[in-house]
Amino acid sequence: MQLTNLLYKVPLQSTSGNMSVDVMKLTMDSRQAGPGSLFAAIRGTQTDGHQFIDKAVEQGVTVILCEELPDNRANDVTYVQVQDTSYALGLMAANFYEHPSQKLKLVGVTGTNGKTSTATLLFRLFRQRGYRTGLLSTVQNQIDETVIPATHTTPDTIALNELLAQMVQRGCSHCFMEVSSHAMVQHRVVGLHFAGGIFTNITHDHLDFHETFDNYIKAKKSFFDQLPASAFALTNLDDKRGLVMLQNTAARKESYSLQTLGSFKGRILSEGLFGMQMDVDGREVWFKLTGRFNAYNLLAVYGAAVLLGEDAEEVLTQLSSLASPPGRFEMVISDNKIVGIVDYAHTPDALQNVLETIAGLRQGNEQVITVVGCGGNRDVTKRPIMAEIACKFSDRVILTSDNPRNEDPMAILEQMQAGVPPIHFKKTQTIVDRHEAIFQAVALAGPHDVVLVAGKGHETYQEIKGVKYDFDDRQVLREAFQQSISEK
Ligand SMILES: CC(=O)N[C@H]1[C@@H](OP(=O)(O)OP(=O)(O)OC[C@H]2O[C@@H](n3ccc(=O)[nH]c3=O)[C@H](O)[C@@H]2O)O[C@H](CO)[C@@H](O)[C@@H]1O[C@H](C)C(=O)N[C@@H](C)C(=O)N[C@H](CCC(=O)O)C(=O)O
Numbered sequence: 001m002q003l004t005n006l007l008y009k010v011p012l013q014s015t016s017g018n019m020s021v022d023v024m025k026l027t028m029d030s031r032q033a034g035p036g037s038l039f040a041a042i043r044g045t046q047t048d049g050h051q052f053i054d055k056a057v058e059q060g061v062t063v064i065l066c067e068e069l070p071d072n073r074a075n076d077v078t079y080v081q082v083q084d085t086s087y088a089l090g091l092m093a094a095n096f097y098e099h100p101s102q103k104l105k106l107v108g109v110t111g112t113n114g115k116t117s118t119a120t121l122l123f124r125l126f127r128q129r130g131y132r133t134g135l136l137s138t139v140q141n142q143i144d145e146t147v148i149p150a151t152h153t154t155p156d157t158i159a160l161n162e163l164l165a166q167m168v169q170r171g172c173s174h175c176f177m178e179v180s181s182h183a184m185v186q187h188r189v190v191g192l193h194f195a196g197g198i199f200t201n202i203t204h205d206h207l208d209f210h211e212t213f214d215n216y217i218k219a220k221k222s223f224f225d226q227l228p229a230s231a232f233a234l235t236n237l238d239d240k241r242g243l244v245m246l247q248n249t250a251a252r253k254e255s256y257s258l259q260t261l262g263s264f265k266g267r268i269l270s271e272g273l274f275g276m277q278m279d280v281d282g283r284e285v286w287f288k289l290t291g292r293f294n295a296y297n298l299l300a301v302y303g304a305a306v307l308l309g310e311d312a313e314e315v316l317t318q319l320s321s322l323a324s325p326p327g328r329f330e331m332v333i334s335d336n337k338i339v340g341i342v343d344y345a346h347t348p349d350a351l352q353n354v355l356e357t358i359a360g361l362r363q364g365n366e367q368v369i370t371v372v373g374c375g376g377n378r379d380v381t382k383r384p385i386m387a388e389i390a391c392k393f394s395d396r397v398i399l400t401s402d403n404p405r406n407e408d409p410m411a412i413l414e415q416m417q418a419g420v421p422p423i424h425f426k427k428t429q430t431i432v433d434r435h436e437a438i439f440q441a442v443a444l445a446g447p448h449d450v451v452l453v454a455g456k457g458h459e460t461y462q463e464i465k466g467v468k469y470d471f472d473d474r475q476v477l478r479e480a481f482q483q484s485i486s487e488k
């Protein structure tokens with residue numbers, strides 16, 4: 001695409017060099033730059049892309065997009081200076097891929113918890129209704145039946161537009177995507193045309209990146225601020241910040257609630273480990289998913305589908321047959337009836353929700369045994385809080401490693417231990433090795449007891465010092481169940 005076309009609607013500060021050059025590729029990584037490509041220099045969290053401009057030029061790059069022009073400029077390279085490279089790159093990526101988001105009904109889901117569940121349920125529902133559909137989520141990206149591994153919750157702006165373009169090419173009519181707060185701050189969705197936005201909830205998370213809760217709220221809200229008037233903005237009225245999210249949106253304001261009068265209303269009538277009965281806008285429906293948090297997700301999915309023009313009754317019938325997304329309250333039951341639950345709860349709020357849900361489903365005096373850890377190189381403030389929550393709602397707790405990444409696993413566990421109240425010391429154990437921790441939890445369990453393995457959900461690896469080792473909580477649980485049965 002000719003550079004001038006690529007720069008359509010991009011606010012420029014200055015340019016130098018040939019503006020009629022053809023750009024065949026966009027990249028924000030100098031290592032990927034070469035002849036025919038445009039290298040966007042982005043100031044990141046670890047380093048400043050401007051430092052790699054010379055490298056990109058050495059490799060024969062055609063265009064440099066930057067905030068600060070280098071002193072020594074190459075004659076055969078075009079330089080485009082903008083105020084904010086990430087923002088400009090967002091607009092350019094949409095231009096480059098010819099605005100795929102305008103050719104789809106694109107719905108974004110944002111919030112601390114429930115994004116993957118809500119987006120995945122929408123994706124499955126729309127596929128079941130016969131639409132070719134796309135999904136961009138933490139667990140995986142998908143174009144109809146084709147699975148494409150995901151590296152981020154929200155891909156970078158180039159990858160994102162490319163994926164949307166592939167969806168259009170494959171005849172998709174809808175795409176459901178997660179919009180993380182990181183994506184908003186880094187302008188990953190700038191230039192996209194959304195048909196709708198959904199807010200799930202906001203609680204303590206990612207303060208390592210946003211620094212204050214206020215900044216985190218602002219990042220989430222900015223998604224709704226940028227929605228067009230033609231879109232819907234569907235919020236959770238039961239969340240304290242539900243209405244704040246919609247304060248400045250141009251989109252049509254819609255809401256859902258389990259407690260008050262929203263555009264879409266739900267009520268849990270009864271629930272068990274294997275499903276729940278709800279009243280949704282006056283219709284009684286049985287869902288395979290359980291727990292109050294899933295009631296919110298289902299209501300958001302139902303509301304969004306209706307706002308996209310689908311028939312309410314048909315939507316509810318089809319939703320009732322859908323199962324949980326991978327690693328979200330996923331059950332593994334042993335032959336001797338120990339109930340294993342693998343859940344991606346890696347925030348204090350999610351952990352509390354899952355444990356409260358389990359407590360609500362208890363029928364007798366079954367024990368709840370929780371195995372939980374916290375990731376390394378991420379928000380440290382949640383570590384003691386998660387340990388405290390685990391203790392408050394469980395009969396036995398095993399603190400263990402999550403993805404320690406580059407941190408010392410024992411140091412993370414010490415920070416978690418600091419949150420264990422003295423009255424709970426006796427029921428708490430620390431086992432660094434996650435495999436051993438899960439085996440120990442199963443060894444402590446009897447029939448009908450619940451072993452909750454929290455934090456890693458669908459992940460099939462454990463990341464230790466830059467290496468991803470094979471590790472799947474569901475698989476380890478199955479092995480532990482087998483061993484416990486052969487020993488008894
Ligand atoms: C904190 C964060 O969001 N980081 C993302 C960011 O990296 P960064 O800002 O640290 O980049 P950097 O390493 O400082 O480099 C700055 C620039 O120099 C460039 N560079 C660097 C080296 C070089 O030799 N040449 C070169 O050009 C880099 O390509 C980059 O453009 O930009 C990179 C390129 O898009 C992302 O891959 C990276 O995601 C990292 C891997 C990450 O872990 N992100 C997580 C925190 C994230 O985004 N999470 C949210 C979900 C959160 C949730 O809800 O759970 C997500 O949407 O996935």
Ligand SMILES: Nc1ncnc2c1ncn2[C@@H]1O[C@H](COP(=O)(O)OP(=O)(O)OP(=O)(O)O)[C@@H](O)[C@H]1O
Nearest residue numbers: 112113114115116117138293296328343344345350
């Ligand atoms: N609506 C909800 N409210 C609160 N907790 C939820 C909700 N939905 C799911 N959860 C809990 O949060 C965990 C993560 O759910 P989910 O993956 O859907 O959220 P997410 O927002 O996509 O998080 P991430 O981007 O980190 O994957 C689940 O395993 C469950 O414990």
